Structures are given as C-alpha cells and as structure tokens.
Amino acid sequence: MGTTLREIVYDIGGGIQGGGQFKAAQTGGPSGGCIPTEHLDVKMDYEELMKLGSIMGSGGLIVMDENSDMVDVARFFMEFCVDESCGKCVPCRVGTKMMHDLLQKVCENKATQLDIERLEELAVYVKECSLCGLGGSAPNPLLSTLRHFRHEYDTRVQTVIKSENLVHQ
Amino acid sequence: MMALVTIYIDDKKIIANSEKTILEVARENNIEILTMCHLKGLTDVGACRLCMVELEGSPKLFSACTTKVAENMIVTTNSERIKRYQRITTELFFAERNHICAVCVSNGACELQNLGYKVGMEAIRYPHLFPQCDVDTSHPLYVMDQNRCISCSRCIRACAEVEGAYNWDMMGRGYQIRVISDFNTPWGESTTCTSCGKCLQACPTGALWAKSIVQGQQDKHPEFITDLMERRKMKL
Ligand code: SF4
Ligand code: SF4
Ligand code: SF4
Ligand code: FES
Numbered sequence: 087m088g089t090t091l092r093e094i095v096y097d098i099g100g101g102i103q104g105g106g107q108f109k110a111a112q113t114g115g116p117s118g119g120c121i122p123t124e125h126l127d128v129k130m131d132y133e134e135l136m137k138l139g140s141i142m143g144s145g146g147l148i149v150m151d152e153n154s155d156m157v158d159v160a161r162f163f164m165e166f167c168v169d170e171s172c173g174k175c176v177p178c179r180v181g182t183k184m185m186h187d188l189l190q191k192v193c194e195n196k197a198t199q200l201d202i203e204r205l206e207e208l209a210v211y212v213k214e215c216s217l218c219g220l221g222g223s224a225p226n227p228l229l230s231t232l233r234h235f236r237h238e239y240d241t242r243v244q245t246v247i248k249s250e251n252l253v254h255q
Numbered sequence: 256m257m258a259l260v261t262i263y264i265d266d267k268k269i270i271a272n273s274e275k276t277i278l279e280v281a282r283e284n285n286i287e288i289l290t291m292c293h294l295k296g297l298t299d300v301g302a303c304r305l306c307m308v309e310l311e312g313s314p315k316l317f318s319a320c321t322t323k324v325a326e327n328m329i330v331t332t333n334s335e336r337i338k339r340y341q342r343i344t345t346e347l348f349f350a351e352r353n354h355i356c357a358v359c360v361s362n363g364a365c366e367l368q369n370l371g372y373k374v375g376m377e378a379i380r381y382p383h384l385f386p387q388c389d390v391d392t393s394h395p396l397y398v399m400d401q402n403r404c405i406s407c408s409r410c411i412r413a414c415a416e417v418e419g420a421y422n423w424d425m426m427g428r429g430y431q432i433r434v435i436s437d438f439n440t441p442w443g444e445s446t447t448c449t450s451c452g453k454c455l456q457a458c459p460t461g462a463l464w465a466k467s468i469v470q471g472q473q474d475k476h477p478e479f480i481t482d483l484m485e486r487r488k489m490k491l
Contacts, residue, residue, distance in 0.1 A: 173432035180347040183430040
C-alpha cells in the first residue's frame with residue numbers, strides 16, 4: 087500500500103519486457119480501470135486509484151506497452167463481463183452485450199461518432215442501474231480508456247469518415 | 256415491525272406504512288412509476304431496472320419495487336436522468352430479441368409496446384441482437400415464442416407462486432438466458448403444467464399466447480393474478 091506504480095513496474099517488476107515503453111496499467115482486474123503514463127507516480131491505495139477512475143479490486147495488475155490497442159483492451163474486458171453476466175437484470179444482460187458489440191465496431195474501424203456517444207451513455211447507465219456489482223463495475227475499463235485514451239477512439243472514427251469520403255468520390 | 260413514516264415523493268408529502276415499498280406507496284398516491292418485471296401479487300425481483308428512482312443523499316439509484324420506504328426518505332421519480340434511463344431500458348428490451356409489432360399476437364395490447372409509447376421512444380439506437388430463438392408450439396392450447404420474451408420472469412413466478420406448478424424456469428446466463436419448460440423439454444410434454452393459463456395472463460408481451468386467438472387479438476389480464484392473490488389473502 088502506498089508504493090507508486092512506477093516502483094512496482096520498474097523496481098519490483100524489472101521494467102517492461104523487451105525494453106518497450108510503458109503505456110498503461112490495468113488495476114483491479116476486468117472491473118478495474120487503466121492508468122496512463124502521466125500517472126505512473128500514483129500511490130497504489132484505495133483513494134488514489136479511485137481518483138483516477140480505477141480500483142484496487144482483485145489486486146491484479148496488467149502492464150501494457152506502446153503496442154497495446156486500448157480500444158481492444160476495453161473490448162477484451164467487456165467480453166469477460168458479457169460472459170460473466172448472470173442475465174437477471176436488463177442493464178447488465180443487454181447493456182454489456184451492446185457495449186461489447188459497439189466496441190467491436192470501433193476496433194474494426196466501422197464506428198461513427200454516434201457510436202462513441204452511445205458507448206458513453208450506455209457505460210454510465212449500466213454502472214448506475216445494474217442490480218449487482220458485476221454490472222456496476224463492468225463499464226469501468228471502457229470509461230477509463232475513454233477518459234485517458236479518448237484519442238484512440240476518435241482516430242478510429244475519423245478513419246471511417248475518411249474511407250467513406252473515398253467511396254463517395 | 257410496522258411503523259408509520261413520513262416520506263416525500265416528487266415533493267409530495269406522504270405518511271406511509273414502513274412495510275411497503277416505494278412503488279406501492281407511489282401507486283397508492285397516484286404517482287406513476289414505470290415497471291415491467293413487477294406484477295402485484297408476485298414476489299418482486301428487481302430485474303428490469305425500469306423503476307429506478309433517486310433518493311436524496313445517495314449517488315446510487317434504487318429500484319422502487321424492491322426498496323422499502325423509510326423515515327424522511329426523499330424520492331425523485333421524474334428527473335431527466337431517470338427519464339433517460341427509462342428510455343434506454345426500453346430500447347434495450349426492443350433491441351434484445353425480435354419485436355415486429357405488426358405481425359405480433361399482442362399488437363395493440365402489449366405492455367412493452369405501451370412502454371415504448373410512454374417513454375416516447377422514436378428509434379432504437381442500439382444494434383439489434385436478433386438471436387436465434389425457438390418457438391414452442393407443442394402445448395395443445397398455448398404457444399411460447401422466445402422472440403418476444405423479455406426475460407422478466409413473471410410467467411415463472413405466476414406458475415410457481417400462484418398455480419404452484421413450477422413448470423417454468425430460467426436456463427443459461429447473460430444475454431443467452433432462456434425461459435424453459437420443465438428441464439428444457441417441449442411445453443406439450445410437461446409433467447407439471449396444469450394448462451391453467453396463468454403464465455399467459457402474467458406475461459407482459461406476445462411471448463406467451465393462446466392458439467385460439469389470431470394476430471393482434473391477444474389481450475392479457477395480469478390483474479387476474481393480482482386479484483387471485485388478494486382473494487387468497489382474504490380467504491374468500
Ligand atoms: S411483444 Fe409487444 S412489443 Fe414485442 S412485437 Fe409483440 S406487440 Fe410488439
Ligand atoms: S399454464 Fe399454468 S401450469 Fe402451465 S406453465 Fe402456465 S402457469 Fe404453469
Ligand atoms: S415469457 Fe413473458 S412473462 Fe415469461 S419471462 Fe418472457 S416476457 Fe416475461
Ligand atoms: S419493476 Fe422494479 S426492477 Fe422491474
């Protein structure tokens with residue numbers, strides 16, 4: 087508790103494998119959030135992680151280098167939640183599936199700006215309306231990648247507009 | 256222990272019995288809260304999340320059908336946030352399976368369709384999942400069409416709690432859950448169903464319907480379930 091993320095990654099963990107650049111760390115397992123480079127010096131405890139939109143959760147820590155695609159990371163964790171949802175309440179049962187499918191669309195460069203807005207709206211809705219903690223935390227990876235890596239979503243959407251323009255010319 | 260408490264729902268001051276839920280108290284006082292999985296007389300499960308309300312002092316939302324009233328509770332049922340969430344829940348219901356009202360037995364007398372009108376749903380902004388769903392026509396009198404099912408479990412509870420037959424159950428998990436008869440066998444081969452029709456009356460959509468009716472003619476009477484339970488309580 088209170089050790090910085092930088093110390094854990096570089097001193098205790100021995101740095102990034104293969105000598106790559108640190109990009110983000112996912113804390114708290116699939117319901118946690120990711121922490122970008124600018125917050126490498128965050129002290130790992132409940133309050134500080136909460137401020138960055140992440141959690142201690144299971145205590146799990148996944149470190150990613152510059153080759154990681156953050157939208158795909160969000161999609162991957164959402165897939166886990168889709169599988170784990172028990173199916174009793176609507177926000178988690180249908181909402182996680184919708185968020186997953188929309189994230190898939192972004193990954194495939196097929197999403198529009200409207201899809202990103204839908205994702206943002208659904209994420210907060212599922213978080214606030216779900217019956218249990220699984221649905222309550224399922225949107226966390228999506229919300230935190232949207233917060234810290236928004237440009238990765240936006241560039242995907244722009245690619246769509248460009249390729250559409252090409253078709254129309 | 257029963258006690259009287261003072262609560263405020265949308266600025267209306269109400270003296271209420273502490274054994275009751277926010278939903279019961281609201282309805283007794285003519286304050287509308289939208290519901291889908293709730294059916295008076297059956298145990299509440301808090302599954303559809305349509306009845307979410309805000310409670311002052313808490314950032315969380317609460318399902319009105321499963322939350323009991325408490326002293327000095329300040330409830331908001333009609334904020335912009337609540338209305339937005341009701342619309343999303345409704346759209347997710349429609350997007351989850353297959354609801355082509357024009358060819359549905361319940362067209363014109365469907366709780367889900369009415370809900371769409373009530374929340375002012377103009378379009379479904381989410382991709383339809385259109386899963387592969389079965390239609391079970393094996394029962395001599397009734398049909399179960401998974402395409403129209405919203406997994407509210409009202410049929411399951413009506414069959415178990417009112418009829419006592421326990422024919423229905425839920426199978427699977429996540430978006431792949433399905434209502435099943437007995438051990439996922441055809442309804443017509445059920446060893447528990449008494450063919451009483453209560454599940455059909457309890458069902459809010461065109462998922463359960465009678466073979467004797469034609470398209471658009473299936474009006475339902477969920478109040479039968481409520482009345483039965485009221486009379487049972489009074490030992491009439
Ligand atoms: S069940 Fe209701 S909403 Fe669904 S298709 Fe039938 S009438 Fe429409
Ligand atoms: S008809 Fe009656 S006994 Fe048969 S499944 Fe429906 S509620 Fe149960
Ligand atoms: S069959 Fe009807 S009552 Fe049963 S879960 Fe589906 S929609 Fe609800
Ligand atoms: S009516 Fe309250 S959760 Fe469905």
